[in-house]
Amino acid sequence: MKLELTDSRRLTGANLFWDRPGAIIDAVVDEAPKALVHHWEKHVRVLLDAVGYPNEATCHRIFDGGVSLLVSAPIDVLYAMCELNEVAWACAASDLGEGDAPDLQEAVIRLNRLFEEECNPALLAMQNAARQHGVPFLWDDDEVSVGFGKSTLNWAPNALPSPADVNWSAIASIPVALVTGTNGKSTTVRMTAAIMAAAGLRAGLTSTDFIRVGNREIDRGDYSGTGGARLLLRQHDVEMAVLEVARGGLLRRGLGVEHADVAVVTNVAADHLGDYGINTVAELIPTKFIVRRALGADDPLVLNAEDDGVVGFAAGLDQTIAWFSLEPSNPHVVDSIKRGGQACYLKDGWLFAHVAGRERRITHVDDVPATRGGTVRYNIANALAAVSVAVALGLEDDAIRAGLASFRGDETDNPGRGNWFEHEVTSEDGDGTVRILVDFAHNEHGMLALAESVRAVPAERVVLLLGQAGDRLDKDIGDLVRAACTMRPDRLLVTELPGYERGREPHEVPAIIRRDAIEAGIPQSCIETFSSPADATASALGEARPGDLIVLLALTQRQEALDLVHRFIGGAGGSDG
Numbered sequence: 001m002k003l004e005l006t007d008s009r010r011l012t013g014a015n016l017f018w019d020r021p022g023a024i025i026d027a028v029v030d031e032a033p034k035a036l037v038h039h040w041e042k043h044v045r046v047l048l049d050a051v052g053y054p055n056e057a058t059c060h061r062i063f064d065g066g067v068s069l070l071v072s073a074p075i076d077v078l079y080a081m082c083e084l085n086e087v088a089w090a091c092a093a094s095d096l097g098e099g100d101a102p103d104l105q106e107a108v109i110r111l112n113r114l115f116e117e118e119c120n121p122a123l124l125a126m127q128n129a130a131r132q133h134g135v136p137f138l139w140d141d142d143e144v145s146v147g148f149g150k151s152t153l154n155w156a157p158n159a160l161p162s163p164a165d166v167n168w169s170a171i172a173s174i175p176v177a178l179v180t181g182t183n184g185k186s187t188t189v190r191m192t193a194a195i196m197a198a199a200g201l202r203a204g205l206t207s208t209d210f211i212r213v214g215n216r217e218i219d220r221g222d223y224s225g226t227g228g229a230r231l232l233l234r235q236h237d238v239e240m241a242v243l244e245v246a247r248g249g250l251l252r253r254g255l256g257v258e259h260a261d262v263a264v265v266t267n268v269a270a271d272h273l274g275d276y277g278i279n280t281v282a283e284l285i286p287t288k289f290i291v292r293r294a295l296g297a298d299d300p301l302v303l304n305a306e307d308d309g310v311v312g313f314a315a316g317l318d319q320t321i322a323w324f325s326l327e328p329s330n331p332h333v334v335d336s337i338k339r340g341g342q343a344c345y346l347k348d349g350w351l352f353a354h355v356a357g358r359e360r361r362i363t364h365v366d367d368v369p370a371t372r373g374g375t376v377r378y379n380i381a382n383a384l385a386a387v388s389v390a391v392a393l394g395l396e397d398d399a400i401r402a403g404l405a406s407f408r409g410d411e412t413d414n415p416g417r418g419n420w421f422e423h424e425v426t427s428e429d430g431d432g433t434v435r436i437l438v439d440f441a442h443n444e445h446g447m448l449a450l451a452e453s454v455r456a457v458p459a460e461r462v463v464l465l466l467g468q469a470g471d472r473l474d475k476d477i478g479d480l481v482r483a484a485c486t487m488r489p490d491r492l493l494v495t496e497l498p499g500y501e502r503g504r505e506p507h508e509v510p511a512i513i514r515r516d517a518i519e520a521g522i523p524q525s526c527i528e529t530f531s532s533p534a535d536a537t538a539s540a541l542g543e544a545r546p547g548d549l550i551v552l553l554a555l556t557q558r559q560e561a562l563d564l565v566h567r568f569i570g571g572a573g574g575s576d577g
Contacts, residue, residue: 004028010078014293015254023081039092076120122160129163147171181266183446191386195403204238225249229256251276262392263291264302269445305332324384370409378449423569432546447483460547464489470504485520493536534560
């Protein structure tokens, strides 16, 4: 039997298992996982009694090759509960013949000391008071706050006032939207923020690239987790917020907020499988749907009516659902309209919202630059998701129209997502246009959507830059390559991603990509290998010909690639896509 603890962490908000925080272990278990769970549960109960928390709950999840073990905990003792969970794990593993059993007497003494040191009754009192007064509550290791936006009050966790000394009537919330999914999250978030701004609001957003309030960039980096949500909502100038919620943050910590006014699931497809015991798309779907736990009974859950996995999971939910679709005849859209619910759809080139029995014609795709005249269908879907959020938040049609029109989809509005550039070049064969697309497509689902848009663009020659991180399965890399090859590239520039080998040998991933591309029908003579995306970009631009369409899938060194593009076009700005 193989028993290996792979991760032990806090879940600070609503998560895959339930709405409460807790301590979780992920472990490799190659046989008899039910026996392990039985022994773990027995030891957890003994330890909870010993430290004075007998009423905490437990649960588990068995998956292929492993198990997750969860113990609930008040927010003030989560670190101590992680320690308790690890002791219970060690005891259970010893029961099954793996490792020595810890000294329980010593363990209990140590655990009691940890719980006593971490216990913070003032923190729990403030949390309970916030709930009683119906105002937002945020906490982390360094800061505790009540309220969102301008009414936010902040304290250090060890310097909390009595709830009786807080002027609760002066504390308020702001409208908050959550956006998750495999593809389209970032674009939907940024479109939605543009709509909020067009409505005259100081819109705050979190994303995988930056965190902003209005035009003020707070910081750059991946802020799609709980930390980004808390940092944004504590900003005194934010009036309405839209938060990108990524799979990693959901599994690592859970939701960053207890309540949101609307949540979106754009789609669910294979991506980052294998982390935290999520090995299949079927297991990934409930992870994305964690966002529903932040919604009240009447708060809409916005869903893609064309995603089979999303539709299937939604069938078992008792929630208010607002569907969006590129097809007005989609049965879920039709049914929602019949019932007087909310639905958004594309019809005759127009984006429509149907709400409370009334059809509202919002805008034409030609007036949404990110759709490139309707040819970029995945951005039509993203726009429909953004419209759905805006309608749910009560924003006016004029603001929705203006916001979508203002969203250019360029490297400022939406870096690395559908950034188009054009440049006139002269060669021995004549003059012509070189079109360049910089994008972040990194999984099969996103690549197929991108390929559909690329094939709609006339080109004498397609030049494609392609790389992948090493933490993907060979099959997933192969699926990505086959999807990319539907663009039928005339030059395929395969690149290493330095620093992203993630357990692979150097040159291993490029070799896999090269092999799978040849199997997909790309001639070996058309494939070149480079040591970095920047080197591959330089080659693509240096050998550009009139009529070329250059697709730069810049998963790393994106800024370097963009800088090279700007030098190539002489500093001119690019058109959006």
